[in-house]
Amino acid sequence: MLRMAQPIIHHRTAEFREIFKRASENLQYLFQTEQPVLTLTSSGTGAMEAALVNTLSAGDEIIHVNGGKFGERWGNIATAYGVTAHPLAIDWGGAPSVDDALAMLDRHPGAKAFCLTHSETSTGSYTDVRAMAAALRERFDGLIIVDGITAVGAHEMRFDEWGIDIAVTGSQKGLMIPPGLAFIALSERAWKAAETSTLPKFYYNLKKAKKSIATADTPWTPAVTLVIGLDQALEMLRVEGIENVWARHDRLGSSLRAAVRALGLTLFADPPSNAVTSINLPERGDEFYALLKKKYSITAAAGQDHVKGKIFRVSHLGYYDEADMLAVIYAIESALTDVGHPHEQGAGLAAALAVFSGTENPVEVK
Numbered sequence: 001m002l003r004m005a006q007p008i009i010h011h012r013t014a015e016f017r018e019i020f021k022r023a024s025e026n027l028q029y030l031f032q033t034e035q036p037v038l039t040l041t042s043s044g045t046g047a048m049e050a051a052l053v054n055t056l057s058a059g060d061e062i063i064h065v066n067g068g069k070f071g072e073r074w075g076n077i078a079t080a081y082g083v084t085a086h087p088l089a090i091d092w093g094g095a096p097s098v099d100d101a102l103a104m105l106d107r108h109p110g111a112k113a114f115c116l117t118h119s120e121t122s123t124g125s126y127t128d129v130r131a132m133a134a135a136l137r138e139r140f141d142g143l144i145i146v147d148g149i150t151a152v153g154a155h156e157m158r159f160d161e162w163g164i165d166i167a168v169t170g171s172q173k174g175l176m177i178p179p180g181l182a183f184i185a186l187s188e189r190a191w192k193a194a195e196t197s198t199l200p201k202f203y204y205n206l207k208k209a210k211k212s213i214a215t216a217d218t219p220w221t222p223a224v225t226l227v228i229g230l231d232q233a234l235e236m237l238r239v240e241g242i243e244n245v246w247a248r249h250d251r252l253g254s255s256l257r258a259a260v261r262a263l264g265l266t267l268f269a270d271p272p273s274n275a276v277t278s279i280n281l282p283e284r285g286d287e288f289y290a291l292l293k294k295k296y297s298i299t300a301a302a303g304q305d306h307v308k309g310k311i312f313r314v315s316h317l318g319y320y321d322e323a324d325m326l327a328v329i330y331a332i333e334s335a336l337t338d339v340g341h342p343h344e345q346g347a348g349l350a351a352a353l354a355v356f357s358g359t360e361n362p363v364e365v366k
Contacts, residue, residue: 001177004229011224012217019231021216026234029242030152031167031185033159038209039230040182041223044149044170047182049077050204051145051166054186055113055193058082062113063104065096065127068120069304070147081199086111092307093269093278095127098135105139112193113143113165118151122304124278124313125269126155133162143190149173152183153237154249154275154317165190173275174245176236176318177229249274252316252325255355259329259348263336268311275317278303281310284339291338296331322356 009015020039027037040046052074056062059082064074066087075085086108090096096116105111114136118129129151133144143165148157152167153174159167164187171181186194186206194207208219237245253274257267260279268278282288289312292298301313314328329348336343 001229001232003232004177004225006228008224009228011222016224016227017216020218020222020227023227023231023234024213024216026231026238027183028185029238030234031157031159031183032161032242033185035159035185035187036210036213037183037185038206038213039218039222039227040184040204040209041180041218041220041226042182042204043179044147044168044173044182045073045077046204047168047170047184048073048147050182050184050201050206051168052077052083052113053081053197053199053201053204054206055143055166055190055197056081056083057196057198060084060112061086061108061110062115063088063101063108063111064115065090065101065117067094067096067123067125068092068117069122070120070149071115071117074115074117074145074147083199093123093125095125095271096132098131101132101136102139105136111140111142113145114140115145115147117147118155118157119148119273119275120269121150121273121276121313123269123307124267124273124276124311126151126271126273128271129164130156130158130162133164137163143193150273150275150317153245154273156246159185159187163187171226171230174317175230176233177226180223181226181230246274248321249317251355252320252322253277255322255325255352256314256316256329258351258355259332262347262351263333263343264341265332265336268307276301276313276315278311278313281312282336282339282341284341285309285312288335288339288341291335292331295338296334298328298331325352 061084063086065071067090078085088104145166148167148169150173152169168184171177172179212219256277266280303311333348
C-alpha cells in the first residue's frame with residue numbers, strides 16, 4: 001500500500017489519533033463486537049501470550065486443542081508462565097469434536113480457559129468455533145479463547161454473538177499488510193478475569209491498552225506505518241462488506257480444492273480452512289515443490305515437523321482474487337506435467353472455473 005510509503009507522522013498527534021480511532025472502530029466491525037479491539041505492536045504470538053498472562057495466574061489450568069504447531073503453542077505459552085496445560089490431542093489435519101471437548105471438561109473440571117485454533121495454519125484444517133463455543137458455554141464458566149490469526153477476515157467470526165471471550169489475529173494474514181501488528185478482543189467475562197490475574201505483564205498489560213484506546217492512543221510507541229496501512233486495509237474490507245469477504249474466501253478455497261481433486265491430488269486437512277489449503281505431495285514431490293518456485297514463480301509453504309516433505313500449503317486469504325487462484329492452479333498443473341503425474345491437462349482450471357461460474361456447488365465451510 002502506497003500510504004505506508006509516505007513520510008512518517010508522530011504518534012502523539014491529532015492526525016495519528018484520527019487514523020487510529022477509525023482503524024479501531026473498523027476492527028470492531030471485523031470482529032463483529034462492541035468490545036474494544038486492542039492493537040499490539042507484535043506478531044500474533046504476542047497477542048496469544050497477552051491473552052493468557054492478562055487473565056490467568058500461576059497454578060491455573062487450561063485445556064488447549066493440539067492438532068498442529070499453533071494449537072501446540074497455546075500449551076507452550078501457558079507452561080512458560082507456570083500454568084498447567086492439558087492438551088486435547090488430535091491427528092494433524094483433523095479438527096476437534098464437540099464430544100471430545102466436553103470429555104476434556106469432565107477430566108479437567110478446574111480448567112480456567114479452553115483454547116481453540118480457528119484455522120490451523122500448519123495443517124490447513126478448520127475448527128467450527130461457533131459450534132464449539134455453544135457447546136462449551138452450556139457446561140463451562142471459564143474463558144473460551146480463540147486463535148483467529150489466519151481465520152479472522154477469512155472465516156465467519158461473530159465474537160459477541162458466539163460468546164467468545166478472547167480472540168486474536170495478526171496483520172499479515174486476512175488484513176493484507178506486513179507482519180508486526182496483532183489484535184485482541186476481550187469479553188466482559190475476560191475483563192473480569194483480568195482483575196484477578198497475577199501473572200507478570202508489562203508491555204502486554206491489556207488494562208493499560210484499554211485505558212489508552214479510550215482516547216485513541218496506545219500505551220507504548222505503535223508501529224505507525226503499519227497502523228496507517230491497517231486503516232486502509234480495513235476500509236477496503238468495510239467497503240466490500242464482511243459477509244462478502246467471507247464468501248470470497250470460501251469461493252477461492254473451494255476453487256482450489258476442486259482443482260486439486262480434478263488433478264488427481266488429495267487434500268491433507270478435513271475439514272479444510274478457507275485461509276490455506278494443504279495438499280499431499282505427488283510422486284517426485286520434492287522436485288514438484290521446487291519447480292513451483294523456480295520455474296513457475298509460485299511460493300507455496302512446506303509442511304512442518306512430521307509432515308515436512310509430505311504436504312505443501314497454498315494460501316488464499318487477504319487480497320487474493322480469482323485470477324490469482326487460476327495462476328496458482330496453472331502452475332500446479334504445469335509442474336505436475338513436468339514430474340510425470342498423470343492428469344488431464346486443463347482439468348484443474350476447468351474445475352476452478354466451474355466453481356467461479358456457479359456450475360459446481362462447493363461444500364461451504366463456515
